[in-house]
Amino acid sequence: xxxxxxxxxxxxxxxxxxxxxxxxxxxxxxxxxxxxxxxxxxxxxxxxxxxxxxxxxxxxxxxxxxxxxxxxxxxxxxxxxxxxxxxxxxxxxxxxxxxxxxxxxxxxxxxxxxxxxxxxxxxxxxxxxxxxxxxxxxxxxxxxxxxxxxxxxxxxxxxxxxxxxxxxxxxxxxxxxxxxxxxxxxxxxxxxxxxxxxxxxxxxxxxxxxxxxxxxxxxxxxxxxxxxxxxxxxxxxxxxxxxxx
Amino acid sequence: xxxxxxxxxxxxxxxxxxxxxxxxxxxxxxxxxxxxxxxxxxxxxxxxxxxxxxxxxxxxxxxxxxxxxxxxxxxxxxxxxxxxxxxxxxxxxxxxxxxxxxxxxxxxxxxxxxxxxxxxxxxxxxxxxxxxxxxxxxxxxxxxxxxxxxxxxxxxxxxxxxxxxxxxxxxxxxxxxxxxxxxxxxxxxxxxxxxxxxxxxxxxxxxxxxxxxxxxxxxxxxxxxxxxxxxxxxxxxxxxxxxxxxxxxxxxxxxxxxxxxxxxxxxxxxxxxxxxxxxxxxxxxxxxxxxxxxxxxxxxxxxxxxxxxxxxxxxxxxxxxxxxxxxxxxxxxxxxxxxxxxxxxxxxxxxxxxxxxxxxxxxxxxxxxxxxxxxxxxxxxxxxxxxxxxxxxxxxxxxxxxxxxxxxxxxxxxxxxxxxxxxxxxxxxxxxxxxxxxxxxxxxxxxxxxxxxxxxxxxxxxxxxxxxxxxxxxxxxxxxxxxxxxxxxxxxxxxxxxxxxxxxxxxxxxxxxxxxxxxxxxxxxxxxxxxxxxxxxxxxxxxxxxxxxxxxxxxxxxxxxxxxxxxxxxxxxxxxxxxxxxxxxxxxxxxxxxxxxxxxxxxx
Numbered sequence: 001x002x003x004x005x006x007x008x009x010x011x012x013x014x015x016x017x018x019x020x021x022x023x024x025x026x027x028x029x030x031x032x033x034x035x036x037x038x039x040x041x042x043x044x045x046x047x048x049x050x051x052x053x054x055x056x057x058x059x060x061x062x063x064x065x066x067x068x069x070x071x072x073x074x075x076x077x078x079x080x081x082x083x084x085x086x087x088x089x090x091x092x093x094x095x096x097x098x099x100x101x102x103x104x105x106x107x108x109x110x111x112x113x114x115x116x117x118x119x120x121x122x123x124x125x126x127x128x129x130x131x132x133x134x135x136x137x138x139x140x141x142x143x144x145x146x147x148x149x150x151x152x153x154x155x156x157x158x159x160x161x162x163x164x165x166x167x168x169x170x171x172x173x174x175x176x177x178x179x180x181x182x183x184x185x186x187x188x189x190x191x192x193x194x195x196x197x198x199x200x201x202x203x204x205x206x207x208x209x210x211x212x213x214x215x216x217x218x219x220x221x222x223x224x225x226x227x228x229x230x231x232x233x234x235x236x237x238x239x240x241x242x243x244x245x
Numbered sequence: 246x247x248x249x250x251x252x253x254x255x256x257x258x259x260x261x262x263x264x265x266x267x268x269x270x271x272x273x274x275x276x277x278x279x280x281x282x283x284x285x286x287x288x289x290x291x292x293x294x295x296x297x298x299x300x301x302x303x304x305x306x307x308x309x310x311x312x313x314x315x316x317x318x319x320x321x322x323x324x325x326x327x328x329x330x331x332x333x334x335x336x337x338x339x340x341x342x343x344x345x346x347x348x349x350x351x352x353x354x355x356x357x358x359x360x361x362x363x364x365x366x367x368x369x370x371x372x373x374x375x376x377x378x379x380x381x382x383x384x385x386x387x388x389x390x391x392x393x394x395x396x397x398x399x400x401x402x403x404x405x406x407x408x409x410x411x412x413x414x415x416x417x418x419x420x421x422x423x424x425x426x427x428x429x430x431x432x433x434x435x436x437x438x439x440x441x442x443x444x445x446x447x448x449x450x451x452x453x454x455x456x457x458x459x460x461x462x463x464x465x466x467x468x469x470x471x472x473x474x475x476x477x478x479x480x481x482x483x484x485x486x487x488x489x490x491x492x493x494x495x496x497x498x499x500x501x502x503x504x505x506x507x508x509x510x511x512x513x514x515x516x517x518x519x520x521x522x523x524x525x526x527x528x529x530x531x532x533x534x535x536x537x538x539x540x541x542x543x544x545x546x547x548x549x550x551x552x553x554x555x556x557x558x559x560x561x562x563x564x565x566x567x568x569x570x571x572x573x574x575x576x577x578x579x580x581x582x583x584x585x586x587x588x589x590x591x592x593x594x595x596x597x598x599x600x601x602x603x604x605x606x607x608x609x610x611x612x613x614x615x616x617x618x619x620x621x622x623x624x625x626x627x628x629x630x631x632x633x634x635x636x637x638x639x640x641x642x643x644x645x646x647x648x649x650x651x652x653x654x655x656x657x658x659x660x661x662x663x664x665x666x667x668x669x670x671x672x673x674x675x676x677x678x679x680x681x682x683x684x685x686x687x688x689x690x691x692x693x694x695x696x697x698x699x700x701x702x703x704x705x706x707x708x709x710x711x712x713x714x715x716x717x718x719x720x721x722x723x724x725x726x727x728x729x730x731x732x733x734x735x736x737x738x739x740x741x742x743x744x745x746x747x748x749x750x751x752x753x754x755x756x757x758x759x760x761x762x763x764x765x766x767x768x769x770x771x772x773x774x775x776x777x778x779x780x781x782x783x784x785x786x787x788x789x790x791x792x793x794x795x796x797x798x799x800x801x802x803x804x805x806x807x808x809x810x811x812x813x814x815x816x817x818x819x820x821x822x823x824x825x826x827x828x829x830x831x832x833x834x835x836x837x838x839x840x841x842x843x844x845x846x847x848x849x
Contacts, residue, residue: 014249018802030254030804034288069281076285181296183289186335186348189282 001055001146001168003046004106006099006113006125007074008036008089009067013118023213035070038114042172044179045144046112047078053146056080058106062089062098068197075192076184082195087202090209092120096128097205103133108169110151115140115173126173136166139173248563250299250364250556253291254807256357259610263790264617266353272624275351277343283354289334290358294365297327302366305506306676311449313498318448318508324372325451331373332402337380340541341400345384345392351623352616356548360609363552367680368506372405372446374545378538379406379458383477386526386534388433391477395456405452409441409459409478409512410535417693419532420469424461424514426476426522437461437478437522438515440496447510448480448495454488455480459514459522460531467529475531476522478514492519503679539688540637543645544615546688550649551608553681557659558601560673565589565598565662588662596821597658603784603818604655606811608648610783615644632713639702639710640779642694647776649684650691656681695772700765703749704756711749718742718782725789734788734819738781741826745778748833766841767833774829781823788815 011017012032020027035043046057059074061067062085071082085098103111111133116123123139130137142161143154153164156175184192226234239245260266267283269275301309301323309321331337339355341347363370380399383391398404415421424439439461441447448455459478466472481488494516499509514520526534569585574592576583588594618640621633660667660674667674685691703711718738725735752771755764791811794800800808 016803020801027802029801030807032253069284072281073285073288181292183292183330183334184285185289185333186286186338189285189289190277192285193279193282 001049001053001110002106002108003050003055003057004060004099004103004108004111005039005043005046005057005074005079006060006111006129007039007043007070008114008117008119009033009061009063009070010036010117010119013037017216019214019216023215024211026214033067033070035073036114036117036119038116038118038173038175040114040181041176041178042112042114042174043074043077043079044182045174046110047182048179049144049146050078050080055109058083058108060085060099060102062087062095062202064088071197072192073184075195075197076188077182078188080195082197084197084199085202086199090207092122092124093128093208094202094205096125096132098202099125099129100132101203102200103129110168111135111171112174113172115175123173126171130171133169133171135169135171137171137173138164138166140175141172142175142178144172144174144178249559251361251552251559252555254803255606256287256360256609258790258807258811259606259613259787260353260357262794263610263787264353264613266351266357266613266617266620269351269353269620269624274623275349275620277349278351283351286336286348286350286354287357287361290336290361293327293330293334294362297323297330298362298366298369302368302506303673303676305366305368306503306680307505307670310505311498311508313495313508316495317450318495318498318510320449320451320508321369321506322451324369324449324506327369328373328376328402328405328452330402332400337373337377337402338400340377340381341384345396346400347384352544352619353613356544356612356616359545359548360552360555360612363549364556366506367549367553367556368504370549371504371507372449372451373402375408375446376402376404376406378542379408379456382458382475382534382538383525385537386475386530387477391523391525394483395477395479398454399456403452404454404456405446405449406456406458407444407447408535409444409447409457411443412440413442417690419460419473422460422462422473424459426461426463426474426524428463429521433524435461435463435476435522435524436515436518437476437520438518440511440513442509442511443499444510444512445507447508447512448498449508453481455493457493457512457514458525458535460535461522463528470532472529473531474528475525475534477525478520478522482521491521492517501683503676503682540619540641542688543641543694544612544619546684547608547612547615547644547646547648550647550652550681550684551605551612553677553684554601554608554648554652554655554659555605557656557674557677557681558598558605560677561601561659561662562589562598564666564672565594570664594662597662599814599817600821601655601658603814603822604648604651606787606814607780607783607818608652610787611640611647611780612644614783615640635706635710635713636717639705639714642689642698642702643772643776643779645688646685646691646694646772647780649681650773651776651780653681653685691772692769695768696765698775699752699768699771700756700761703753715742715746721782721786721789725785728789728792731785731788731792734785734815737819737823738778738785741778741781741823744830745775745826748774748830751834762841763838766838770829770832774826774833777822777826777829781818784815784818788812791815 012034015031018027050057057079059079059082061071089095126137126139138153140156141153142156145152149167151166155162267280270278305321311320335348338347339350343349376399383395399406412422426435426437457478459476460473462472463474479491480493482491494513496511496513565588568588570588618633618637656678660678663672663674666672722735722739725731791808795808
């Protein structure tokens with residue numbers, strides 16, 4: 001089985017985010033970048049499937065050279081090779097176009113990725129890739145089991161889970177608890193240094209969106225303690241001060 | 246647990262910008278690594294800390310602490326998950342050479358990983374730490390059969406390792422141990438009999454076997470420490486390919502004040518005369534073997550002090566930003582309707598936080614300095630190697646003592662920031678305060694470390710080790726002096742080094758007259774003063790590195806704030822902590838000594 005896992009290169013979720021150039025650009029100074037948490041689940045499940053059934057896992061990222069350590073981590077976790085599309089991932093359509101192009105050329109049985117990235121949280125790429133390739137696309141997928149050519153999925157829906165049977169090829173947007181995150185081991189880290197990492201020029205694609213400016217959420221205010229006997233006061237604060245009721 | 250328990254930014258600054266940890270990858274011994282691999286391995290440790298260790302830290306201390314019932318010890322189930330994760334990642338074998346299927350990682354990286362994982366959960370890390378230490382003893386001194394039998398299982402995290410030294414009547418003075426080893430007809434195999442106490446991880450239900458590295462005296466061995474041998478005494482021995490009980494009984498566990506997730510066990514070997522042990526290395530060299538691991542273990546304890554203080558500091562910092570209480574002291578006539586200010590705005594709270602930050606980051610830097618020397622020992626040859634060995638040997642008692650003694654004060658100060666809340670189980674501070682208390686005791690108490698510093702290290706190789714350290718510090722003073730605004734601090738440190746050298750000469754004078762008791766009576770106070778100055782050196786280095794970054798990197802935003810914070814904390818340390826040495830040195834030069842030649846009856 002040939003699996004393509006698309007990974008994003010995102011700031012660690014505990015990072016303190018700041019902007020520059022009149023709030024039009026993320027200030028990357030001092031930030032630690034990681035594999036997107038949902039992509040990490042997708043990668044872990046893909047590696048599990050490869051280990052159980054054989055085949056290959058290719059990790060792909062659309063990004064500039066600075067994302068290579070993130071791809072190396074994917075190799076350390078268990079991907080066999082990696083592809084970096086040498087371009088700034090400007091919007092979801094651009095990224096989906098690049099993934100679809102590689103998938104058309106190389107032919108994969110399944111394309112795994114996170115349900116959404118943890119920086120822009122768009123959650124659009126898996127749907128777009130499915131459409132571009134004419135493959136079914138499912139998200140958010142919490143479970144994948146494969147038996148021969150039959151793929152059984154569990155997908156989170158409003159108020160419960162939906163169980164689906166599908167077949168290859170397909171695109172999956174994954175989330176927990178599809179697999180447990182894999183921690184790279186020493187052997188993986190050492191072998192990652194010699195696994196192939198191919199850099200490919202992007203296919204031409206006009207941006208369909210353009211960025212404006214960023215704003216941070218308002219600073220958290222101090223905590224107020226309300227005595228348990230003063231429920232009315234709590235309701236009043238929630239209604240009139242926090243305005244959440 | 247609070248959201249943050251360490252600063253990755255500071256850890257990377259300390260490792261790479263300050264101590265240039267990645268330099269060692271240029272030497273053949275560490276050439277299998279590069280900066281990217283080092284970062285990735287550290288990231289694995291952070292992942293283990295965030296996902297496995299931190300979530301169960303409080304639970305291990307309260308609802309699911311180590312428990313003894315019906316002769317069996319149970320611990321939190323996360324222990325298995327942790328040991329397996331760290332074993333699978335290749336980190337139990339992190340110091341073992343590649344030739345032994347180890348990871349051969351630099352000590353700077355080992356310290357960084359220990360710091361992160363210990364800050365997340367300091368009780369759980371001892372399980373893997375002890376397995377690593379005992380496996381490395383087998384690797385260094387055991388025969389091939391022992392290596393083949395035990396190392397794969399221990400490095401994988403399937404079997405637990407322990408260190409069995411202390412007995413009810415023999416703690417710091419190990420020559421009083423009475424555990425015995427009687428030869429059998431099989432070479433290297435002995436019948437073991439005796440009791441051991443305070444054996445951390447000495448029994449539990451999360452690994453398939455427990456492998457004790459056990460000190461005992463072979464029948465007829467010389468008296469004293471020269472008769473002590475080292476044995477592998479498994480809880481279950483292998484017979485016909487099966488694990489069978491080896492007559493090692495758990496008598497009970499100690500009800501400790503802190504680190505309650507890790508059991509300290511009282512074991513008895515050979516109750517039924519059916520306990521077998523296998524000799525490690527040569528007879529009567531057990532203590533020598535054990536002490537070859539001691540530098541490593543002592544750096545490990547120093548790291549534990551620093552990381553517990555780190556967890557406490559970040560909890561206090563978060564709380565100080567969120568807790569409104571009182572108004573600014575500058576508001577005349579308190580306005581009852583005015584909003585309260587956050588407690589971080591009170592100068593005394595800020596002082597406490599600066600104190601904690603200076604201890605946490607100063608201690609980490611000191612521990613990392615020792616680790617850097619350890620890496621240099623692996624990477625260099627001849628005179629250079631000897632120099633780094635001397636530096637590490639000299640600094641080791643200080644690395645063990647400063648972060649633990651001052652770490653206790655720092656955690657106490659963190660707890661103080663929480664007010665009454667810190668004394669309650671609503672916050673993690675009371676736990677951290679209990680946890681750190683052991684660190685000044687195990688692997689050699691502060692008193693013993695102080696005797697080692699003054700009684701042994703100062704005069705080591707005719708003072709060559711002390712001279713090597715003073716030369717290192719002098720070079721860093723010289724570097725700092727090139728920056729106009731650091732001159733004041735460089736000069737202050739140079740002056741203080743001169744003073745401590747005078748104190749040293751004064752005390753060594755008693756040794757030369759044969760009055761050892763007078764020489765060493767106040768060794769602990771000498772350690773305190775020396776430790777403050779060694780960490781002042783580390784702060785001057787941090788200030789210099791930060792200044793250089795400000796001048797050459799044009800940092801912005803958080804990065805700018807980070808470097809400015811470094812320089813401010815260095816200034817705090819020199820203004821508030823370094824002057825404390827004055828009182829200590831006055832005491833050390835005073836001829837009135839009230840602890841010797843005094844009847845015990847004076848203490849009524």
